Amino acid sequence: MKKILAIAAIALALAAIPAFAKPGQTVVVYSSVDEVNAKKILDAFTAETGTAVQFVQLSSGPAYARIKAESNNPQADVWFGAPSENHIIAKNEKLTQAYKGSGFDALGKEFKDPDGFWRSFYMNPMAFAVNKEVLARIGAPKPTSWADLLNPAFKGQIQMPSPQSSGTAYNVVASLVVMMGEDKAYDYMKKLAPNIQTYTSSGTAPSKAVQVGQCAVALQFTPAFFEAIVKGFPVEVIFPKEGVWFEAPAVSILKGARNLAAAQELVDWLSSVKGQNVMTDKQTFFYPVVAGAKLGTGMPAFESLKTIDIDPLWAGEQKKRLVERWVQEVLTAK
Amino acid sequence: MGSHTSSRAQGSQAASQALGRLKRVARDPVLAAAALITLGSLIVFVLYPLASVVDQSFRPGEGYSAAAYGEVLKSAYLRKAFTNSLGMSLATSMTGTLIGFIFAFAVVRANVPLKKFFNIVAVIPIVSPPFIGALAIIMLFGNNGLITWNLLKIQNFPIYGFNGLFLAQVVTFFPVAYMTMKGVLESMNPVLEDAALNLGGSRLNVFLRVTLPLAVPGIASSILLLFVETLADFGNPLILAGSKFPILSVQAYLQIVGMYDLPKGAAISVFLLIPSVLAFFLQRAIVGRKKYTTVTGKPQASSGKIVSPGARGLLFALCIAVSALVVLIYLSILLGALAKVWGYDHSLTLEHFKFVFGVGFKAVRDTLMIAGIATPIAGLFGMIIAFLVARTKIPGKKLIETTSILSFAVPGTVIGIGYILAFNHKPLVLTGTLAILLLNFVFRYIPVGIESGTAILQQIDPSIEEAAVDLGADARRTFFRITLPMIVPAFFSGLVFAFVRAMTAVSAAIFLVSSRWNLMTVHIMSQVESGNLGAAAAYSVILVVIVAAAIGLIRLALRAQYGRFGGNMLHF
Numbered sequence: 001m002k003k004i005l006a007i008a009a010i011a012l013a014l015a016a017i018p019a020f021a022k023p024g025q026t027v028v029v030y031s032s033v034d035e036v037n038a039k040k041i042l043d044a045f046t047a048e049t050g051t052a053v054q055f056v057q058l059s060s061g062p063a064y065a066r067i068k069a070e071s072n073n074p075q076a077d078v079w080f081g082a083p084s085e086n087h088i089i090a091k092n093e094k095l096t097q098a099y100k101g102s103g104f105d106a107l108g109k110e111f112k113d114p115d116g117f118w119r120s121f122y123m124n125p126m127a128f129a130v131n132k133e134v135l136a137r138i139g140a141p142k143p144t145s146w147a148d149l150l151n152p153a154f155k156g157q158i159q160m161p162s163p164q165s166s167g168t169a170y171n172v173v174a175s176l177v178v179m180m181g182e183d184k185a186y187d188y189m190k191k192l193a194p195n196i197q198t199y200t201s202s203g204t205a206p207s208k209a210v211q212v213g214q215c216a217v218a219l220q221f222t223p224a225f226f227e228a229i230v231k232g233f234p235v236e237v238i239f240p241k242e243g244v245w246f247e248a249p250a251v252s253i254l255k256g257a258r259n260l261a262a263a264q265e266l267v268d269w270l271s272s273v274k275g276q277n278v279m280t281d282k283q284t285f286f287y288p289v290v291a292g293a294k295l296g297t298g299m300p301a302f303e304s305l306k307t308i309d310i311d312p313l314w315a316g317e318q319k320k321r322l323v324e325r326w327v328q329e330v331l332t333a334k
Numbered sequence: 335m336g337s338h339t340s341s342r343a344q345g346s347q348a349a350s351q352a353l354g355r356l357k358r359v360a361r362d363p364v365l366a367a368a369a370l371i372t373l374g375s376l377i378v379f380v381l382y383p384l385a386s387v388v389d390q391s392f393r394p395g396e397g398y399s400a401a402a403y404g405e406v407l408k409s410a411y412l413r414k415a416f417t418n419s420l421g422m423s424l425a426t427s428m429t430g431t432l433i434g435f436i437f438a439f440a441v442v443r444a445n446v447p448l449k450k451f452f453n454i455v456a457v458i459p460i461v462s463p464p465f466i467g468a469l470a471i472i473m474l475f476g477n478n479g480l481i482t483w484n485l486l487k488i489q490n491f492p493i494y495g496f497n498g499l500f501l502a503q504v505v506t507f508f509p510v511a512y513m514t515m516k517g518v519l520e521s522m523n524p525v526l527e528d529a530a531l532n533l534g535g536s537r538l539n540v541f542l543r544v545t546l547p548l549a550v551p552g553i554a555s556s557i558l559l560l561f562v563e564t565l566a567d568f569g570n571p572l573i574l575a576g577s578k579f580p581i582l583s584v585q586a587y588l589q590i591v592g593m594y595d596l597p598k599g600a601a602i603s604v605f606l607l608i609p610s611v612l613a614f615f616l617q618r619a620i621v622g623r624k625k626y627t628t629v630t631g632k633p634q635a636s637s638g639k640i641v642s643p644g645a646r647g648l649l650f651a652l653c654i655a656v657s658a659l660v661v662l663i664y665l666s667i668l669l670g671a672l673a674k675v676w677g678y679d680h681s682l683t684l685e686h687f688k689f690v691f692g693v694g695f696k697a698v699r700d701t702l703m704i705a706g707i708a709t710p711i712a713g714l715f716g717m718i719i720a721f722l723v724a725r726t727k728i729p730g731k732k733l734i735e736t737t738s739i740l741s742f743a744v745p746g747t748v749i750g751i752g753y754i755l756a757f758n759h760k761p762l763v764l765t766g767t768l769a770i771l772l773l774n775f776v777f778r779y780i781p782v783g784i785e786s787g788t789a790i791l792q793q794i795d796p797s798i799e800e801a802a803v804d805l806g807a808d809a810r811r812t813f814f815r816i817t818l819p820m821i822v823p824a825f826f827s828g829l830v831f832a833f834v835r836a837m838t839a840v841s842a843a844i845f846l847v848s849s850r851w852n853l854m855t856v857h858i859m860s861q862v863e864s865g866n867l868g869a870a871a872a873y874s875v876i877l878v879v880i881v882a883a884a885i886g887l888i889r890l891a892l893r894a895q896y897g898r899f900g901g902n903m904l905h906f
Contacts, residue, residue, distance in 0.1 A: 035849070036693065057849035061594070062766065156490045162577050165592035197477065198494060199577040201588075201863050208865025212678035214478040214489075323593060327411050331577055 027262035029055040030063045033081035040282040051262050060086050067095050077257035085312035087118035087250040096252040103271030111289045120248035121270040122286035124221035128238045134216040145241045154195040159206035160219035163323045168203030168220050174315045175245035193333040223285035229298045243308040365809035369728045376737040379777045383752025390755050391600035402601040415580035426503040427560035434511025440649040442519040444641040455657040456512040461881050463838040465569025467502035470663035473670050478677030494576030502570045511556040518552030527640045558617035565610050566745030568841035573862050582606045583747040603748040614743035670871035686872035701854040705836035708775035713829040716783015724791040742781040746841030754845050766848040779832035786828035790821045830888050837881050
């Protein structure tokens with residue numbers, strides 16, 4: 001027993017030793033971008049600027065809790081990723097500080113806080129992906145609008161995530177409510193229900209289904225769609241003409257950041273064309289937010305996307321009620 | 335002497351006995367400390383989390399109210415989840431027990447060919463992650479399943495919901511029934527059946543009037559055990575239930591992880607907890623009430639006379655059919671791990687294994703470390719509790735026994751929710767740490783150590799230990815020098831089982847993992863959820879290989895140390 005405890009203690013101690021900082025500038029980052037892509041982006045930053053990055057992977061909820069708990073003695077300099085409403089809350093709770101620097105003015109107003117407390121550094125629009133082979137087989141026309149999805153030819157041929165488990169799906173619900181008005185939006189979703197093959201629990205599962213021809217149409221954020229195109233699957237991305245909402249993960253500098261200069265350097269770099277090009281060069285399949293940045297295969301010009309304007313705070317407040325209503329009305333629809 | 339006086343005499347005798355016990359315990363500080371630490375840790379790590387679930391379910395906002403329960407009861411969807419869960423558990427426990435009985439009867443009584451093979455087939459699912467059935471069923475019968483789509487070109491085959499889940503859970507849980515029924519049939523002396531046959535009973539008559547009645551308590555216990563396990567199952571329904579066939583354990587999880595609604599998730603899990611605990615304690619009452627063994631000296635081989643050649647053929651055919659399904663499941667997992675894109679491009683590749691050993695290797699390491707540390711602690715702790723309960727007369731031992739067994743009755747989902755509620759604030763902040771995973775596994779698998787420890791202790795004459803005490807040994811010395819060596823084989827047998835469960839558990843762990851400490855099972859679930867069947871299959875293959883290797887190693891070590899006897903203690 002003693003031996004086991006000793007082993008456990010050693011293991012714990014080993015796990016607790018932090019990575020030793022390199023000489024020169026270092027910035028400490030709490031990252032809420034998925035680990036693989038966070039590493040791609042932050043490694044590129046270090047390679048280009050020589051500033052080392054120490055990053056701790058935390059999804060948005062735990063990251064916020066930690067930043068708040070540490071506010072008297074901040075352990076990190078930058079909160080990297082997590083949808084913008086999280087950063088709005090952090091600003092309101094006075095956990096972050098304003099910084100504009102270079103590149104701030106060029107950002108669209110939907111991608112930044114007017115006072116400079118946060119800015120988005122990439123975005124992922126909602127879209128449809130169609131499998132061209134399946135469309136030909138079932139003889140259905142290419143859908144170009146939300147209304148087209150109601151076509152009975154798509155019966156059991158559409159996959160989308162379930163808002164019960166996926167923020168991606170809530171993005172669909174909220175944007176339909178804003179575009180159509182609440183009752184009409186629920187009517188639409190009820191009419192759509194027979195065409196839905198399955199409501200997946202993960203926000204990225206529909207892309208896997210559409211690429212292998214398991215369904216004709218998939219609804220989710222675009223990165224996995226563009227990845228499927230690059231991998232050679234017979235998939236095409238369509239932005240419905242009524243418009244779509246998007247997620248726009250943001251970055252903030254924490255109040256009391258110890259490595260302020262390095263933090264500002266990171267934020268400047270993220271909003272620069274160079275930093276934005278990394279999204280495409282390193283195959284994150286994220287959409288850049290700065291005009292003139294490189295776009296990947298199959299990505300229409302960034303300025304051409306028709307996006308709708310939704311207050312992320314409003315969407316957050318309505319979530320419980322709208323998802324509940326979705327469960328009661330849409331899931332039980334025949 | 336009247337009964338009145340005798341009961342009074344008994345009363346005062348009991349009181350003086352209790353006093354004597356306390357005095358003895360006080361004289362032995364090691365025993366007293368062990369008892370106190372055990373009781374204290376059980377209260378903190380078993381009862382406190384459960385109390386936190388109940389507490390949270392009554393606090394939907396400021397102050398206490400039953401509003402969360404009102405929301406659950408008002409929702410037609412959640413009411414459906416409740417009836418689905420109970421109905422599914424009932425169907426699975428009945429069917430699983432039937433198949434388990436047929437398997438056991440065929441192997442023990444009917445002397446069918448390929449007995450060894452059937453035994454292995456029925457054991458493999460026990461040592462695999464509990465959701466492998468669901469994964470394989472999706473790969474075979476899902477929307478781009480090998481059979482439904484690639485071979486038969488059926489799209490939208492209705493596998494999500496009742497059909498698929500029922501199939502997956504029967505395959506996952508019938509082995510538990512098989513083990514129980516095998517034990518029951520083996521302990522029933524076949525001479526009874528042969529005697530009845532010789533007296534002129536027809537085969538059917540003897541089966542119905544001798545075999546079946548003797549097996550009834552075992553059958554009832556198996557049905558209840560399966561009911562509890564199916565109700566608690568999380569992996570299979572998360573993969574297969576689909577949103578149109580809600581299941582309680584999954585809904586509780588979705589409320590908390592998807593909607594951040596802790597009170598409602600807690601309220602749903604209370605609806606899950608109550609039938610589980612009821613069924614579990616009913617099962618223990620049935621098992622405890624009646625010893626239905628008829629062992630007299632050496633166990634005797636069945637003459638097999640009770641089974642007619644026709645019935646034997648039928649039993650054999652049934653066993654082959656079930657075995658074929660199990661083999662098909664494992665083959666498809668193996669193929670899935672090697673196929674490039676399952677259901678689309680079946681050319682062979684090692685890229686999924688490369689992924690697991692690259693990006694995913696941290697989870698493999700974490701899992702091994704967590705299971706490796708938690709298992710021996712759980713086993714040793716379980717043994718200590720078994721010793722305290724079976725061999726000492728400490729006060730509060732009933733509480734110790736009931737509490738430690740409780741964590742077996744409580745569905746993992748409820749425990750997981752309890753742990754995040756209890757340990758995300760002061761005085762014990764453990765969320766996101768290694769400790770919370772270790773503690774969860776230790777306290778979840780203590781009962782395994784207790785069960786095997788108590789079973790073996792009951793077979794060892796306490797006079798051996800009493801002799802040690804009389805010669806001046808204290809409790810610690812007696813335990814480590816006398817008791818422990820005698821129970822080592824059972825200890826390791828329990829340990830293997832705990833290790834398997836720790837390696838393959840997902841329902842509680844899914845709430846407790848963090849980016850720093852993650853588990854293979856949780857990775858498999860998320861790969862399945864996001865449609866990466868190849869990576870999920872590769873992870874599963876590696877997991878099964880690790881578990882098989884661990885069982886093999888412990889078996890070899892025991893065999894070297896204790897001869898054939900030690901090896902046989904492992905029922906795997």
